């Protein structure tokens with residue numbers, strides 16, 4: 321599933337390839353892709369047709385294309401890639417792709433294709449003046465790459481919570497952009513069990529987890545950036561498009577790169593967590609160590 325680094329790579333790719341392009345026409349090939357656009361298919365097409373793609377923005381895992389009319393921002397085309405969403409550019413007149421969900425014919429002859437095999441992704445056009453974050457993205461917290469992101473404030477909010485740290489990382493209400501993969505990686509790097517509460521970790525532990533999340537996503541973004549092909553604006557979290565060098569996620573049964581113990585995979589809500597049983601002990605043991613240390617002092 322695409323997380324912040326993958327979505328940012330798509331944003332950069334789109335910025336390099338379609339900025340300034342005019343949308344001549346749009347076609348919805350699968351109604352599910354605009355299920356959040358309440359006004360329906362015709363309204364969606366009316367919103368985007370004739371506009372110019374004047375900027376591409378991102379917050380967390382949400383993208384939005386600024387669509388301008390007469391040089392003024394008019395609409396935001398909000399996109400969420402879901403599990404498998406991709407943008408591709410085609411130079412062909414007819415796009416033959418059974419996973420294409422929406423196509424945008426550009427005035428320069430190219431076609432921007434939103435394809436999505438698993439159909440969890442969506443597109444939504446909303447009125448937008450280019451000032452505030454568009455309404456569908458407003459509930460999402462800042463991500464660590466946002467200049468206005470304040471790690472100290474996020475860490476403080478986490479340290480006040482009795483929820484498990486992985487749950488806090490994934491909520492998108494305190495910090496955005498971190499998904500299952502980079503949460504597991506950040507916690508492995510920090511040596512922290514996913515169920516450890518923010519309160520037990522305290523400010524220092526929460527700060528460390530946030531630092532690790534940022535550094536692992538920065539490294540992934542650099543890897544993605546180098547393999548990017550502007551004619552194939554694409555993201556596919558499942559096939560390892562970015563050659564992510566992962567230490568925990570997807571390494572069940574393989575030796576921990578720090579201590580050699582086999583990485584375990586455990587149920588986490590409706591997904592999985594990957595952790596090293598030795599480097600990331602369950603929170604009650606962690607707390608017990610803390611108490612023992614305090615008694616010893």
Ligand SMILES: [Zn+2]
Nearest residue numbers: 576579596599
């Ligand atoms: Zn280990």
